Amino acid sequence: MKIIVCIKQVPDPNTTVSKLDLDTKHLVRTGVSLILDPGDESTISAAIKLRDTLGNSELIALSMGPTSAQEGMRRALAMGADRAILVTDSALAGSDALATARVLASVIKKEGADLIFCSTESTDGYTGMVPGGIAEFLGIPQLTFAREIKVEGTKAVIKRVIPTGYKTVETTLPALVTIASGSFDAIYPTMKGIMGARKKPFSQLKIADLGIDASQVGDAGARERILTVGKAEARAAGQIIKDDGSAAQKIGDFLQRYQLL
């Protein structure tokens, strides 16, 4: 079986509050530390587990992004992906979710795949629109918010997280699956994995290789425009007390004063 996992490099959420460049209105990616999206680590791990369970299967990591994305892809290879494909092209800067889905779907169409893995949403843009968009471009079903996945013959079955529990949802392959954050423990790359990753095939594509025109992607193709970037309203601070053993009582008083009990 051929499995493709879509991943991307994002500003490290632990060290950066993502900012927008006020001129280009793009996400600032220079001068910030970039890491493989933590959600994608969990997703890759789900894909590796499935590949190993199924046997006789190949796992390809796919990304669209600037050349710095190579690092994240190396990590995916070190974790256990078999090869990597990066679409990188200056025309892609400022792409919206529609364009991102278009580009990723056209690579997947070229490669052919039985299963495509994505995270439910990315950590930087978090629109959550790319996976469903890819599935629609490919004309295949999507199984989203999966916290468990099983493949049985030509069918995939997931447990889909819902606010009140879960749904069991089934579809036929080929299909796209999104993994809900925190559902799979991330595999840590071993030293052997890291060394081995260097020898794994890594290809790079431009949009021309995919038959995509520059007018369909990047700022040129985007259907949304950022008009202004302003300050959000702040919430005023209240009273701060130090616990001297009476905190519970003081909280009780506060709740009573505002009739919250």
Next chain:
Amino acid sequence: MSKMIWVLIELENGQPVRSSLEVLGKAAKLGRAEAIVLGAAATEVAPTLGEYGAEKVYVHAEATYDNYLTLPAVEALSNLLQQHQPALLLLATTYELRDIAARLMVRNNLGLITDATDLTFDGESVQVTVPWGGENVVTATHPHGGTGIVLVRPKAFSLERYEGRQAEIETLNVSFSTQAQAIKVLDTVEVASEGPALEDANVVVSGGRGLGKAENYRLVEELASALGGAPGATRAIVDAGWLPYSYQVGQTGKTVKPTLYIACGISGAIQHLAGMKGSKYIVAINKDEHAPILQIADLGVVGDALTILPTLIEEIKKRKA
């Protein structure tokens, strides 16, 4: 451009979901609101939507929408969009509606804006406010024309009542392709929980990594139950596997707007605040006096949640008795 604004209404157990009705109320303020309601219960629900702002309701009472995810709704809506070309299609940001929106975007080649907390529309252009990276608020619009899709954050708008408004009702006649029935729901397992749902609770008590370990989360649950509220969590402890995703409050979790929010062992990251800073009163317990959560709390307590919570639970029970 027309001032026709469409809202897709989500049904749950045969009832319209509150977040969909919030969006409908806002649409009715901006222009001519029209609702689309799909699912076995659609016929019963349709007449009530006028009261929430709909001038017209498109109805298709058909269980296919309930038994198969996403694709039947995408087919029905794509047909309708081509016929009528509303200026906007608004959907609340929920699991079901997000999936539908992503495919509509591609199938109809439309622009889509996510995470809207406010909207203005003058009949020409729509401006959408989106919280971003904490301080920044970004307004955006659809420059290419065509219907603009906007996903709206739940609780961004309150429910509006349009007393006595009677919606015109049009019954749809859709026949599905075989592909539309590809994503089949086999069963639904409800995990029984006591007390109110997180989104609807008047009191929310949330816990974070400061609780130290998963077992200590029961203190949060006990306090929530003593106050008749619902327990919530930060992404840090959801990702750590202490709790399911459905507990997560924040930018990528639920938005809550209770009367009272109590944060226990939560630092107050911008992404967490995005989901709870609309609460009327905020009480925070944190060991670190510099924790950002204390800066926005009405009552901030610098102290150890693990010692304060047990006493607080007793204190509340005593005062409520």
